[in-house]
Structures are given as structure tokens and as C-alpha cells.
Amino acid sequence: xxxxxxxxxxxxxHYTDYDENDNPIAALAKAYSVLYNNxxxxxxxxxxxxVIAGVKNLTDExxxxxxxxxxxxxxxxxxxxxxxxxYAGFSMKF
Numbered sequence: 001x002x003x004x005x006x007x008x009x010x011x012x013x014h015y016t017d018y019d020e021n022d023n024p025i026a027a028l029a030k031a032y033s034v035l036y037n038n039x040x041x042x043x044x045x046x047x048x049x050x051v052i053a054g055v056k057n058l059t060d061e062x063x064x065x066x067x068x069x070x071x072x073x074x075x076x077x078x079x080x081x082x083x084x085x086x087y088a089g090f091s092m093k094f
Contacts, residue, residue, distance in 0.1 A: 001039065001040075001041045002039065002040050002041070002042075003037070003038070003039050004038050004039075004040075005035055005036060005037050005038065006035070006036045006038070007033070007034075007035050007036075008033060008034050008035075008036075008064070008078060008079065009033050010030060010031060010032050010033040010064075011030075011031040012028055012029075012030065012031075013028065013029040013030060013031045013066055013067050013068070014026065014027070014028055015027050015028075015029065015067040015068050027067075029065075029067055031064045031065070031066050032064045033064075034061050034062075034063065034064055034079065035061065036056070036057050036059075036061055036080055037057070037058040037059050038054065038055065038056045038057065038058060039054055039055055039058055040052065040053070040054030040055075041053055041054065047093075048092055048093040048094060049090070049091070049092045049093075050090070050091045050092075051088070051089070051090050052087075052088065052089045052090075052091075053086075053087065053088040053089075054086075054087055054088075055084065055085070055086055055087075056080070056084070056085040056087070057080050057082075057083060057084045057085060058084065059084075060083050060084040061080065062083075063075075063076075063079030063080060063081050064079060066079075
């Protein structure tokens with residue numbers, strides 16, 4: 001069994017907003033920190049067969065909101081936008 005994580009610290013999110021007269025003003029928001037927890041396990045059945053299974057984003061953490069991100073309101077290249085993911089695999093050498 002293996003546990004690994006990915007931590008993304010909080011950041012200041014600088015962006016441009018507009019006042020009631022449509023004049024641009026500098027604004028500041030906060031992108032909160034997030035910790036993604038992942039587990040996986042590998043079982044070697046014999047010398048030629050292996051089974052692997054795991055869970056990414058075990059605690060199903062939501063991505064932080066970022067004003068200048070994608071249409072989804074975040075940055076999918078940085079944050080996990082899919083949520084919890086299960087995976088499994090089997091390999092055989094012959």
C-alpha cells in the first residue's frame with residue numbers, strides 16, 4: 001500500500017474588477033490551499049501477473065476558485081477538477 005499527497009498552498013488572486021461607472025479597479029481575492037490525498041496498492045500474483053488499484057483525491061477535495069482561471073472558475077492545470085477517481089489495472093508478462 002502506498003500513500004502520497006499533493007499540497008497546493010494558498011495564494012493571493014489579483015484581478016481586475018469594475019466599479020459602478022465601469023472603470024477598472026484592482027481587486028484581490030484569495031485562492032485557498034488544498035491537500036489531495038491518494039492511495040494505491042500493487043499485488044504481484046506471481047512472476048508474470050500484477051494487479052494494481054488506487055484512488056486519486058481520496059477525500060474528494062474541491063478545487064480552489066480562481067478569478068482568472070478557466071470558464072469553470074479554477075485552473076485545471078493546477079487543481080483537480082474531476083474529483084475522486086478510482087482506477088485498477090492488470091498486467092501479465094508472457
